[in-house]
Amino acid sequence: MKRLIITAAVLILCAGAARAQDSMANFRSLIENASPPAADIGGFAAPEIFSVNQYPLRPGPGEDVIVRAKVGCYNSMVGYKIEKVELTYWKTGGEKKTVEMKAEDAQAGIYSATILSGAEGDEFFYAVSAVDNWGAAAREVYPGSDWQLLMDDDEDKTLSPAMDVRKVEASFPSENNVRLCMELGAKPEKMSGKDLVAYAIGIFGRDVRYKPELTESELTSAWLGAYLPAFSVSDLVPAAEMMSMLAPAGKKEKRADFMKKENRLCFSFAPSLIRSDYVSGLKVVGLTIAVNTGSMSIKPQDATHPVMFYPISHSYKVYKVK
Amino acid sequence: METKTGALLGRKTRTKGSARGFLKTLACAAICVAASFVAGRAGAAEGPLFLPAPQKATWTAPTVVKKAFRISADASVPDSTVREYKTNLFKWGFKDADGGMAISLKRLPASECAKVTTPPYRKTIFLEYPELQAYFLKSDAGAVSVTACGEDGFFYALMTLRNMWKDAEGGVSLYGADITDYPVFPIRGVFEGGYGKWELEGRLKIFEWMGQNKLNSYAYGPKGDSKMRRRWREPYDDLELFGFKRMIDAAKQNHIQFGYTIGPSLGFEYSSEADFKVLLTKIRQIQALGAKNIILAFDDSMGMLYYKSDMKKFKSLAYAEVYVANKLNKALKAFDPETVLVLVPEIYAGVYPMEYTDTIAKTLDRDITIGWTGNEICTPTLNGADVVKANDFYGRMMSFGDNWGGMYPMVGRAPDINKGTTQFLMNPFNLQGELPIPGAEGASLPELMHIQGASLAEFTWNPNAYDPDKTVDAIAELYFEPQARDVFKLVMMKDFYDFNALVSLKTAGYATPLEKEFSAASAAKDPKALAKIADRALPLLEKALTQQELMNSGSRNAEVGAALFKVVNGGKTYFEKLAADLKKVRDAANANDAAALEASSATFLKDLKEEK
Secondary structure, eight states, rough: OOHHHHHHHHHHTTTTGGGGSSSSSHHHHHHHHTTTOOOOTTTOOOOEEEEEEESSSSTTTTOEEEEEEEOOOTTTOOOEEEEEEEEEEEESSSSEEEEEEHHHHHHHHTTEEOOOOOOOEEEEEEEEEEEEESSSSEEESEEEEEEEEEEEEEOTTTTTTOEEEEEEEEEEEEEEEEEEOOOOOOOOSEEEEEEEEEEEEEEEESSOOOOGGGGGHHTTOOEEEEGGGGGGGEEEEEEEGGGGGSSSSSSSOOSSEEEEETTTTEEEEOGGGTTTTGGOOEEEEEEEEEEEETTTTTEEEEEEEOEEEOOEEEEEEEOOOO | OOOOOOGGGGGGGEOOOSHHHHHHHHHHHHHHHHHHHHSSSTTTTTSSSOSOOOOOOEEEEEEEEOOOEEEEEESSOOOHHHHHHHHHHHHHHTOOOOOSEEEEEEEEHHHHHHHTTTOOOOOSSSSOGGTTTOEEEEEETTTEEEEEEEEEHHHHHHHHTTSSEEEEEEEEEEEEEEEEOOOOSSSEEEEESSSSSHHHHHHHHHHHHHHHHTEEEEEEETTTGGGGGGTTTSSSOHHHHHHOOOOOOOOHHHHHHEEEOOOOOOTTTTTTHHHHHHHHHHHHHHTTOOOEEEEHHOOOOOOOOSHHHHHOOSSSSHHHHHHHHHHHHHHHHHHHHTOOOEEEEESSSSSSSSHHHHHHHSSSSSTTTEOOOSSSSOOOOOOOOHHHHHHHHHHHHHEEEOOOOOSSSOBEEEEEEETTOEEEEEEOOOHHHEEEEEEETTTOOGGGHHHHHHHHHHHHOOOOOOOOOHHHHHHHHHHHHHHHHHHHHHHHHHHHHHHHHHOOGGGGGGOOOHHHHHHHHTTTTTTTHHHHHHHHHHHHHHHHOOOTTTHHHHHHHHHHHHHHHHHHHHOOOHHHHHHHHHHHHHHHTTTTOHHHHHHHHHHHHHHTOOOO
């Protein structure tokens, strides 16, 4: 019986949180009606950093560099607006500076900031981030072991601290490794009352972003960095393959390393698993889920605002060509 | 002196610099070319087969090393280059560990690489500096050293390195090599300008293929994108922009400069500020994503002055188009001074002095280049003098876009075209795909670029060593299993004659190997030779008649095989006719009937070339 319950629970989970959206109309309504601070998993709208470019392409000594970002909110589909765009930059061995990027053309979503000139041999690195007026964000995660905040989430006193997601962070230690961590208000628990608990970092990597009639396919294509403490299982899996996490035999090689320390849950994996062109962005949501073993229903407990993250490196070295 | 004769075989040949030495070199060149023709461009014993062949390469036997790498980089090497190497090596399954390839990277000043490269026609933008794309690669028992002068050069060395190893027991088998390499045309690439439209995913894969084949320029201009021409006023929506973002990201990863075309002729009020703003806003959508090349296309549109305001303001259509182009050029450069604007005028081939072309030549800003397809829209031949003549007339460098729509490797392009331009783009509209054949959806297939673009990669990198026959052999070996190669070559031959007949390439003066061999034997009235050709070709024709599916099942790349089969499946009547003709030739030869042999040979040649 217990096995049956587990199987059923996982089956529900296996469609990811998406299965909660059992009708397109419902989902569409969530997209269209979500408003701050609607931390509902249906509101998957996050801004997009469409591009980041520098001018000139190959700066020589003494040349300032303009960094331009084209940032958008898919305004044709959701009603949010970009609120702030920032540029973080640094020189090898130097301190990181963060400056606000000014709107050159807000309607077209073009923002810019200047990095002052360097000398021959200097190497500069930079990354862009943007937030919208709902609180969703888009962030470029620069290479290195530093933990970079993707999204924080206010304390929710109505929830058990173990079900309260407080933030999601990322680091990009090497070209084939990304780390995503979710921090809770307390250590993870196996059960919440009579409900089974599941923790997941949802990663959505399909091209379809916010077109309501297509969003379902995006949801069912989700990957989940999932942890089910009651069964001590964890892995990064496509939503449709969640069952494999509990498969008693023939276990596949794990796709992600899982680390748990106090109230912090982390997954470490190759981003190319999710999509080969991961630099074009992966959308992340940290969420906690309760599974009612009696009614077999699932209930999202908490979710962060979604964040688009781009494991990408922008850098240039100053040298003379001409 | 040093020859490049062996370049296609990955060999290097050296002789002394005397006149006798020069003659010896010529003789050697002839022998080498003949030998390589007979042997095909297998190169397996000499070095790996890949396109484009390096300018100079000496290969030594492979060594087995662990499938691992370590990278050490000189302080002058950009971090982005080191990351790029690691990303690709991880993608190929290598681990960051000892015991495998020990890769050392070093950057030299650009002036050092300029010592080996061919001086380009001009150096206006960074892409026109071949020295930034040059590289030196040495590999010896797992020690790999790469020296380059720019990020592109490092990338091209990496793409060469990609072809130098194969999985083997105990790790990888890695060729030893000493390579000096650089492109002759600094800007080489694809102009997607046909009447269909490649689907996005296919295009992204082609970007990867372009990077691997060292092509560095792509211009988006499919007429199947209605927002590019008919509905040019409509901005791209967010999802369409996301598609462009993915394209531009992929282009950057593969060191490809992305260009965007817009054709606003329909209903454009040239003198209107409002219309200009609509045009600029539309272009800015893509320019802000990182497009450096903007192509303003007034071609194939029957443009005219529709409005009284325009008729009042401009003496002619040319003045109106130039007015918009010059204004746009300034606006685009104000946003990004590195932007290059290309104008494709109503007349975009040949050199025809008239009010329209004279006005453009005299009044268009000098830093705007002109899109030009050569002597004709589908130009049979082109050489450096043709381009220089057009440059002289228009007072600027022409941006050459070759409407080579066949799948057969390009012919009739002289290696000295680089004397008149830095760029060579190909519009790979597929002739058969473009025709309104039911089911073909009016669009060429991006997968066919593997075949269509092979000669583009070969020619533009190293035009002096380019040989279309050997390129066919190389494509056959790279993409098809041995049992499918003959059928592929025959189908390519048919494609050449189809293209030749439809676009009148007859002046190209090129003959396929079969035509050359047959014509020579026929001219010599040599019945034995003709019978021998017939004996050899008949089984192949039978194979082509009955086993065209080999192009699909015998392909080493399923997508390429399927696309090729879809487009060229057919030709039954053609091959049947040739087989029947050849049987007559053989019978006449065996009967020693000179009159019948002459008549049947003539018929065969006529049918081979599909002459009506």
